[in-house]
Amino acid sequence: MNFNYSMGEDSQLYKYSEYVIKEIEERKYIFPADNAQIQESNINEKVTDVLIELLDVGKSVYFNEIDVEGQVMDFVSKYGLFGFINYFPVNELYFIDNEIVLKEDKMIDEYLIKADVISYIRIFMPNLLNQDIVDKIVTAKENIKANRITENSKMLINMNFAFSHDYGEPLEMITKYAKQLYEDLMQIQNEEDSELNTNDFATLFESKNGKELVLKYETLKNAMDAVFVSEVMAEVRKLKICRYCDKPFLAVNPKAEYDIPACKNKANVYKFRSKNT
Ligand SMILES: [Zn+2]
Numbered sequence: 001m002n003f004n005y006s007m008g009e010d011s012q013l014y015k016y017s018e019y020v021i022k023e024i025e026e027r028k029y030i031f032p033a034d035n036a037q038i039q040e041s042n043i044n045e046k047v048t049d050v051l052i053e054l055l056d057v058g059k060s061v062y063f064n065e066i067d068v069e070g071q072v073m074d075f076v077s078k079y080g081l082f083g084f085i086n087y088f089p090v091n092e093l094y095f096i097d098n099e100i101v102l103k104e105d106k107m108i109d110e111y112l113i114k115a116d117v118i119s120y121i122r123i124f125m126p127n128l129l130n131q132d133i134v135d136k137i138v139t140a141k142e143n144i145k146a147n148r149i150t151e152n153s154k155m156l157i158n159m160n161f162a163f164s165h166d167y168g169e170p171l172e173m174i175t176k177y178a179k180q181l182y183e184d185l186m187q188i189q190n191e192e193d194s195e196l197n198t199n200d201f202a203t204l205f206e207s208k209n210g211k212e213l214v215l216k217y218e219t220l221k222n223a224m225d226a227v228f229v230s231e232v233m234a235e236v237r238k239l240k241i242c243r244y245c246d247k248p249f250l251a252v253n254p255k256a257e258y259d260i261p262a263c264k265n266k267a268n269v270y271k272f273r274s275k276n277t
Pocket of ligand 1: 242243244260
């Protein structure tokens with residue numbers, strides 16, 4: 001399958017002007033800074049570049065490079081948090097039920113002791129009192145009155161949760177996600193016939209006509225997943241990992257194996273030497 005895609009124009013992400021790391025119960029979180037202002041984050045024009053930056057974070061995690069934390073902070077400062085809170089529940093309106101049903105995903109197991117909705121929301125809003133969380137749930141329910149879920153009501157719900165000033169994400173959840181994407185790409189590159197388990201991705205496609213797909217997203221994770229899946233499933237895959245320096249890159253020439261000429265030269269020297277010793 002080969003298709004062109006564009007980012008949905010009504011997809012709007014939000015971020016804060018500044019983020020900080022806070023330690024809560026021995027876990028590092030990234031939160032908006034106390035005085036940070038919410039702002040629109042438009043990634044439509046550069047969504048593939050944003051994915052490459054995220055894969056580069058994944059590479060640093062994979063190879064245990066120094067200052068992964070600084071790299072994650074740079075990324076979040078530019079593009080905001082991922083909105084993982086929307087991803088794990090089976091029901092996208094998870095706050096309606098008292099008990100929450102989660103997708104099978106290793107990433108969340110270690111955080112959740114009880115499967116009730118308040119415990120779940122607390123993973124991402126660990127500084128709130130129970131009553132504050134209950135109030136947020138009530139507001140979110142009001143936003144979908146009469147069971148009508150519109151684009152606007154979804155946005156209002158996200159303002160209560162994923163884009164809220166109280167919302168944070170565990171640093172380790174972000175590094176695991178970035179590493180998983182990098183490993184998936186590595187596996188696809190190394191075993192050309194390996195199949196991607198698309199169940200692991202939160203993609204929202206809307207087909208215009210047979211070959212034109214509009215990617216819709218309401219969180220950064222949606223956007224990254226959608227672009228990743230489209231790039232790796234393309235008939236001619238241009239998203240690659242350099243065979244010399246392991247950096248993720250988007251190849252201009254689909255046959256390219258190296259991100260920059262210097263890597264190709266070094267790889268050739270290396271091959272030459274190993275042949276001649
Ligand atoms: Zn390279």
